Each structure stands twice: as C-alpha cells, then as structure tokens.
Amino acid sequence: MVTVNVAVLLAVIVVVRLRRRTHARSRFDEKMTVVLCxxxxxLIAPTAFGQTILDVVSQLVEGLSRSGQ
Structure with missing residues (x-):
C-alpha cells in the first residue's frame, strides 16, 4: 500500500500551478493558487519542518531588525 502525504501532494500541485505562465492564468486560477498555498x-505549520521554517524566518527578521537600528 502506498500512502501519500497530503502536504507533499499539495506542494507538488502548487509548484506545478506556479510554473505556468503568468498571462495564461485567469483570476480564478490566481485565487485557487492562493487558497492552495x-x-x-x-498543513505544514504544526510539523517539525514548519517549526524549523518559523525559527529560521524569526532569526532572519530579528537580524534584519537589529541591522536597521
């Protein structure tokens, strides 16, 4: 039996949708891409990977705010 992680499947769908040419997208396509993202x-936020992304972004923002002072 093969199980597919929903987040991985959704990530693949998002990447495929974002690779399309911009002028080929309708307003509905753009809204659907935003909803998928x-x-x-x-789906990613509560996972360990999501927490790692949060930590990296937090450190990046903290470093940028320090350099702006």
Missing part, C-alpha cells in the same frame, strides 16, 4: 501553510 494557504492550505499548504496550515
């Missing part, structure tokens, strides 16, 4: 973020 938000859903992917919600």
């Amino acid at each position: 938000l859903t992917l973020g919600v």
